[in-house]
Amino acid sequence: MGSLIPETMKAVLLTGHGGFDKLVYREVPVPKPGEGELLIEVAAAGINNTDINTRIGWYSKTVTSETASGGAGGFAAVDDADAGWSGTALEFPRVQGADVCGRVVAVGNGGTAERIGERVLVRNMLRTYVGYRPYGCWTLGSECEGGFAQFVVAPARETYTVRCDWKDEELAAVPCAYSTAENMLHRARVGTERVLVTGASGGVGLAAVQLARRRGATVIAACSASKAAAVLAQGADRTIDRDADLRETLGAGSVDVVIDVVGGPRLPQLLDTLRRGGRYVVAGAIGGPISEIDLRTIYLNDLTLYGCTFQEDEVFENLVGYIGRNEFRPLVSRVYPLREIVKAQQDFLSKAYPGKLVLVPERDSSTSG
Numbered sequence: 023m024g025s026l027i028p029e030t031m032k033a034v035l036l037t038g039h040g041g042f043d044k045l046v047y048r049e050v051p052v053p054k055p056g057e058g059e060l061l062i063e064v065a066a067a068g069i070n071n072t073d074i075n076t077r078i079g080w081y082s083k084t085v086t087s088e089t090a091s092g093g094a095g096g097f098a099a100v101d102d103a104d105a106g107w108s109g110t111a112l113e114f115p116r117v118q119g120a121d122v123c124g125r126v127v128a129v130g131n132g133g134t135a136e137r138i139g140e141r142v143l144v145r146n147m148l149r150t151y152v153g154y155r156p157y158g159c160w161t162l163g164s165e166c167e168g169g170f171a172q173f174v175v176a177p178a179r180e181t182y183t184v185r186c187d188w189k190d191e192e193l194a195a196v197p198c199a200y201s202t203a204e205n206m207l208h209r210a211r212v213g214t215e216r217v218l219v220t221g222a223s224g225g226v227g228l229a230a231v232q233l234a235r236r237r238g239a240t241v242i243a244a245c246s247a248s249k250a251a252a253v254l255a256q257g258a259d260r261t262i263d264r265d266a267d268l269r270e271t272l273g274a275g276s277v278d279v280v281i282d283v284v285g286g287p288r289l290p291q292l293l294d295t296l297r298r299g300g301r302y303v304v305a306g307a308i309g310g311p312i313s314e315i316d317l318r319t320i321y322l323n324d325l326t327l328y329g330c331t332f333q334e335d336e337v338f339e340n341l342v343g344y345i346g347r348n349e350f351r352p353l354v355s356r357v358y359p360l361r362e363i364v365k366a367q368q369d370f371l372s373k374a375y376p377g378k379l380v381l382v383p384e385r386d387s388s389t390s391g
Contacts, residue, residue: 027061027127028052032384033171034363035115039079039105040096042364046115053167053175055130060137060178062144066194066357067169068121069370069379070225071283071308072107076118076164079105088286088310093371107164107331119169119381120146120162122176123194133178140183144169145338146197150177162197169194170360172383182342188351195225195352195378200341203229205333206281206303207237208340210326214238215278218295222258223249223376226306230281231258232350242277244284245376252376256353268295275323279303286310290319298323305330353377359384 035046055061071089075081078092079100085092106112122144126137146162162168167175184193203226217234221227222243234241235257243250243258250261262271264284268291275297282292282302286309293302293315302325320327344350355375358366360383370379 027173031172032360033117034360036077036118037115039077039100039102039112041078041094042367044077044096045363045367047361047363050171052173055128055133055175057131058133058150058178059130059175060126060133060142060181061128061130062122062124062142062174062176062181063127064122064124064169064172064174064383065190066121066123067119067360067381067383068194068196068198068225069366069381070120070198071306072120072161072198073118073163074367074371076105076107076112081105081107081109086310086312089308090371094368108160112164116163117167117169117171117174118163119171119174120164120198121194122146122162122169122174122197123190124169124174126181127173129178137178141185142181143184143193143197143342144174144176145180145182146201147333147338148177148180149335150180170363170381172385182338184342184345186345186348188345189354191354191357191380191382192352193345194380195354196341196345197338199225199378200229200233200352201333201338202226202283202305202330203233203281204341205337206230206305206328206330207233208334208337209328209330210279210281210301210303212237212239212279214240216240216242216276217279217281218242218244218272218277218292219258219281220244220264220284220292221282221306221308222253222261224283224373225378226283227281228253228256228353228377230283232256234281236344236349239279242272246373249376252353256377268292275300282306284309285313287313289313290315293319293325296323296325299325301326301328303328303330354380356380357382
């Protein structure tokens, strides 16, 4: 590590499952890159639903309500053993943050110094082993330290150079939300079809609107009326109110694909909108993890249901290509200093802003150009 890199840094530590009081802003040692790793000075890190869900232990099967019900104070009873998204217990304290945009400042043993100075994004769903966990089963900010800090270590093979004129805050909006959305579209092989996107004003939802439009799809976006103009500006062909009766508003069999990040009790209506042979794709359940469906709707209409978490390598690699060709541009509504993470998460939970909210660590003049 270079002499200009400090020994300590500011970071937000998650000290356990629960409310905002579990987020502690403090000084900790700067991590050192090992073999095959890079040290990255974090320029910006986006906020995602998974940060909230991990903090409050929402992934535990003991929780059956929507994210918002425990977003501020956590839940009274959470089984720590299955409260991580991967179904295993988390280790605390943990630096969260699945989105990392920054610059390489040091390389580990065996690395090439040519990478120092590169502007990079880190693939949030990593392919490299950590401890005993197998391929594809860990993410930044969950099974390993993430981007809510001034510095982070990441595997060199998971760290992608980006060349564009985007702001750091815009790049930091991409890894988690856009890879989730792109993975949903990729898995369902979305083309020039009619696509319904739920939660369309949020980070993943708005990413799905943009990326589905990029594929030539006709996009119907479900969102609140107050955010409809913003969603239309990002590429939706039509918006409908998020609480609308879908059978009345759209009609049965009216869309080819449903991209769902909301889940909850409205799932039967979403399935009814699908044409025969349609595809339902889910990668989130902020509206609640429990739904009751009529299986006859599925098999009599030859529907296909996709649950999407694991991502093929090409998903993130494609995103990096889209960025280089400027084929989409994230909407970042607000930027906060890292020390104001509680305020940022409060605003995130309020759903007051469309698109992404992003944190920016304070910068050390000794390492920043």
